[in-house]
Amino acid sequence: MRNLDVTGMLDAARFNAFHARLLLWGALIIVFDGYDLVIYGVVLPALMNDWGLTALQAGLLGSCALMGMMLGALIFGPLADYIGRRRSIFMCVALFSSFTVLNGFADSPEAFAVLRLLAGVGLGGVMPNIIALMNEYAPRKQRSTLIALMFSGYAAGGMLSAGLGMLIVPAWGWRPLFFMAAVPLLVLPLLIRQLPESINFLLRSGQRQRAQLLLQRVLPRYVGQPSDHLLGEEGQQTRVSIIQLFQDGRLINTLLLWLAFACSLLMIYGLSAWLPKMMTMAGYALTSSIAFLLILNAGAIVGSLFGGWLADRCGLGRVLLAFLAASGVVLGLMAVKSPLSVMYVLIGIAGAGTTGAQILANAFAVQSYPAHIRSTGLGWAMGIGRIGAIVGPLLGAVLQGFTLPLQVSFLVFAIPGLIGAAAIGVFLIRTSRWQDVVLEFDLPNPPPHPSVDSQNDPRLWVRSPDL
Incomplete structure (x- = not known):
């Protein structure tokens, strides 16, 4: 009988068609997740005109989806560790797509608010699960x-x-x-056929035959044997509890992650909800104001890709700290009156820093927890972080209500970036010290991580029973 280290095998796999399909479906889900979220900032000026909303009412309305996202992350993160990632993802896609479409039929702010809240539950629940799934399978x-x-x-x-x-x-x-949000419902049957389940969940729930078949899809060179004993990530437990996020020295680090998430999401959702309106009040035409939002998200794509590439080479934590700090600095610079072309550049960099930092924070949180509480850890980080996302639009409403200069608004939104950077800095210092203690006293001869070429030598997949 062979004891095969599944985690080492997945880590050492080379990118192939399986990973490409998972990347494609995951990206498609996130595209519509982003579409459904940013749509509020796009329609906000029109909504305020149609329904005669004050700035505070508009801020409260914008926070409804974010409250729903907090609930969704808190509910579906832990739930996925019980029922699996696939089921949770399918349920969330159906939720956010259906209720976003219904938003197009809303005839009052109250109905709009309820539908945004329900759509937010699906939006908040899908992210931690699709990220955790990609983290598990990605080389x-x-x-x-x-x-x-x-x-x-x-x-x-x-x-x-x-x-x-x-x-x-x-x-x-x-x-x-809002009607265009029906597209995910149309592709849901294909998603159900293509999206894989978490191997670690299958092993934890006793579905070893399904796990072996799935492993053969991920690693075509692996030839399964009936006697193979697949071992998931070490330290996995059958029962999952939120309390485990605070055990084994994780209490302070978990709180620091929550603080960093809240700061990052405050910047993202505050700017997404109010940037067009802020620019309209500053004297820009409606189409030009929406163009600022377009540039913000274009910068976010660049920052996301560059941040991921840089993190694989320089370390995820250090790059995350740098992006959060850069977000605060750039938003602070936007408080200085500048020509329009300079504002475009700064807004693009702000989009790169804020969204890039959040993407890196998601990966950082996932990799900070063992597999059996990975969705729970990320789900709660995103859920508690939604407090910042809720505060963001409300903060923008307060700033607009006081008719403060545009420069003051940007300066206020810069502060959370610096606070988030400080939180990650403390996390890295604590983690570094903890690792030093472990290496010095607990693991005098730690086993090496499987090399990237281990998929070519099946002998290196075997985990010794004493490990």
């Missing part, structure tokens, strides 16, 4: 790049929403933008 040396590439779909969805808004809203109003 180790390309992991951050692939997660960033997949998550850049969020910015692409935002660009799609802003671009269509520039064409549709002036001519046909805001409702048609």
Whole structure:
């Protein structure tokens, strides 16, 4: 009987058609997730005109989806560790797509708010699960790049929403933008056929035959034997509890992650919800104001891809810290009056820094927890972080309500970037010290991680029983 180290095998795999399909479907889900989120910032000026909303009412309305996202992340993150990633993802896609379409039929702010809240549950629940799934299957040396590439779909969805808004809203109003969210429902049957389940979940739930068949799809060179004993990630447990996020020295690091997530999401959703309105009040035409949102999301794509590439080479934590700090600095620079061309550049860099930092934070959180609580850890980080996402639009509403200069608004949104960078810095210092202690006292002869070429030598897949 062979004891095969599944985690080492997945880490050492080379990128192939299986990974490409997972990347494609994950990116498509995130595209529509981003589309459904950014759409509110696109239609906000029109909504305020149609329903006579004040700035505070508009901020509260914008926070409804974010409250739903907090609930979705808190519910579906842990739930996926019980029922599997696939089922959770399918349920979330159906939720956010259906209720976003229904938003197009809303005839009052109250109905709109309820539908946005319900759509937000699906939006918040899908992200931690699709990220955790990609993290599990992505080859180790390309992991951050692939997660960033997949998550850049969020910015692409935002660009799609802003671009269509520039064409549709002036001519046909805001409702048609919501009807286009039906596309995920149309492709859901294909998604059900193509999306794989987590191997670690299959092993934890006793479905070893399904896990072996799936492993053969990921690693074509692997020839399974009936006597093979597949071993998932070490330290896995059958029962999953939220309390495990605070055990084994994880308490302070978990709190630091939550703080960094809240700061990052505050910047992202505050700018996404209010940037067009802020620019309109500053004297720009509606189409030009939406163009700022388009540039913000274009910068986010560049920042996501560059950040993932850089993280695989320089270290995920250090790049995350740099992106958060850069976000704060750039938003601070936007408080200085500048020519229009300079503002375009700064907004593009701000999009790269804020969204790029959040994508890196997602990968960082996933890799900070063992597999059996990975969705729970990321789900709660994103869920608690949604407090910042809820505060962002409300903060923008307060700033607009006081009719403060545009420069003051940017300066206020810069502060969370510096706080988030400080939180990650403390996390890295603590983790580095903890690792030093472990290496010095607990693991005098730690086993080497499987090399990237281990897929070519099946003997290196075998895990010794004493490990």
